[in-house]
Amino acid sequence: MDITPSKRVQSIGAYAFAAVDAKVGELKARGITPIDFGVGDYAQPTPQFIREAAKKAIDERASYGYPSYIGDASYRKTVAAWTKKRFGAELNPDTEICATIGSKEGVFNFHEGFIDPGDVVLVPSPGYPPYKRGTLFAEGIAHFYRMDPKKNFAPDLDAIPAEVAKKAKLMWINYPNSPTGAVLKKDELKRIADFCRKHEIILAADEAYTELYYTDQPPPSILEVGKEGIVTSFSLSKRSIMTGWRVGWFAGDKRIIDIFKKVKTNVDSGTATFIQDAATAALSDEKHVDELRKETRTKRDIVCKALVDAGLPDCTPQSTLYVWQKAPKGSSGIDFAARLVEEAHLVTTPGEWISDTLPDGSNPGAGYVRFALVPSIEECKTAAERIRKLKV
Numbered sequence: 001m002d003i004t005p006s007k008r009v010q011s012i013g014a015y016a017f018a019a020v021d022a023k024v025g026e027l028k029a030r031g032i033t034p035i036d037f038g039v040g041d042y043a044q045p046t047p048q049f050i051r052e053a054a055k056k057a058i059d060e061r062a063s064y065g066y067p068s069y070i071g072d073a074s075y076r077k078t079v080a081a082w083t084k085k086r087f088g089a090e091l092n093p094d095t096e097i098c099a100t101i102g103s104k105e106g107v108f109n110f111h112e113g114f115i116d117p118g119d120v121v122l123v124p125s126p127g128y129p130p131y132k133r134g135t136l137f138a139e140g141i142a143h144f145y146r147m148d149p150k151k152n153f154a155p156d157l158d159a160i161p162a163e164v165a166k167k168a169k170l171m172w173i174n175y176p177n178s179p180t181g182a183v184l185k186k187d188e189l190k191r192i193a194d195f196c197r198k199h200e201i202i203l204a205a206d207e208a209y210t211e212l213y214y215t216d217q218p219p220p221s222i223l224e225v226g227k228e229g230i231v232t233s234f235s236l237s238k239r240s241i242m243t244g245w246r247v248g249w250f251a252g253d254k255r256i257i258d259i260f261k262k263v264k265t266n267v268d269s270g271t272a273t274f275i276q277d278a279a280t281a282a283l284s285d286e287k288h289v290d291e292l293r294k295e296t297r298t299k300r301d302i303v304c305k306a307l308v309d310a311g312l313p314d315c316t317p318q319s320t321l322y323v324w325q326k327a328p329k330g331s332s333g334i335d336f337a338a339r340l341v342e343e344a345h346l347v348t349t350p351g352e353w354i355s356d357t358l359p360d361g362s363n364p365g366a367g368y369v370r371f372a373l374v375p376s377i378e379e380c381k382t383a384a385e386r387i388r389k390l391k392v
């Protein structure tokens with residue numbers, strides 16, 4: 001009997017980060033422990049008060065069944081209060097918020113509610129893989145758009161052909177942006193919202209990184225621009241060092257949330273309620289977020305200064321966990337990442353691996369590598385010494 005994967009699964013290339021993991025394994029087999037700037041997952045523990053809140057909740061909620069699909073009422077209320085405080089945006093916790101098992105689940109499954117075979121989805125390149133994988137599994141067509149490095153990596157809306165915009169049903173944006181670290185101002189977000197409204201495109205904003213910023217002003221949310229035809233995805237993963245807990249939410253236009261709830265109820269289950277309780281505790285505290293920002297900023301400054309000292313262009317990000325570093329002139333991202341592994345024992349992600357080819361045939365990740373600022377400050381200092389020794 002032949003066991004064959006479906007055409008959808010066959011069409012998926014290797015998950016980029018699996019290849020990064022393999023590289024780390026190779027080095028380890030040679031007795032070398034590299035400093036791993038590959039995958040954007042924290043090495044430090046989730047803050048203790050969040051872990052304590054989860055422990056308490058397990059006992060307090062000793063007998064309960066399946067968690068609510070859409071999120072416990074207290075969690076949704078806390079999300080609404082936090083959104084109001086942070087962004088000044090009003091959300092009705094009963095109708096405009098739905099809990100998710102983190103962004104990946106939410107983003108991937110979202111397409112099932114809105115995309116019919118052949119519908120176009122506007123997807124940033126480089127971008128978080130579930131935008132395009134979710135599109136593919138819903139049998140939609142991903143149109144990869146360029147973010148202009150000369151315009152702070154804002155979407156190049158003028159380059160989206162009119163006939164594509166006409167067919168598009170959904171547009172993903174991600175600001176603060178992974179991996180470029182770009183933050184857009186409110187007027188730039190409004191420009192995108194206006195474009196979507198004009199073409200009747202649902203605007204979905206992945207805002208997983210709004211709290212990891214190094215700018216004077218906190219980055220805005222798309223919810224500050226409006227709610228009609230708009231939805232945002234948020235996650236506790238990066239804000240509160242909760243990548244392993246799987247908790248986040250979608251919020252925005254009630255009509256969109258209604259459809260998303262219907263998808264969610266049929267596809268998976270809710271996040272365990274004691275995890276929602278821990279997330280509620282996390283959202284009630286800003287001190288740990290402030291500390292995380294300071295720590296990540298210190299790492300950013302150490303690594304980016306070393307890259308500049310080594311003779312590379314200054315690519316210091318305004319936000320996120322990532323440095324989207326230009327490789328030396330004439331070098332591909334893959335070549336530079338290979339040199340970083342061999343000569344400095346640093347694992348990074350080549351830009352080509354996390355970018356898709358644009359309609360004009362170019363790959364916007366070509367010539368970049370991504371550093372995820374997850375090693376400790378001490379490790380970043382060691383990495384900086386090694387980076388300075390590179391001959392670029």
Ligand SMILES: Cc1ncc(COP(=O)(O)O)c(C=O)c1O
Nearest residue numbers: 040102103104128178208235237
């Ligand atoms: C753009 C973007 N969105 C969301 C996430 C986080 O996803 P999750 O909430 O599933 O942990 C990541 C993680 O790397 C990301 O890069």
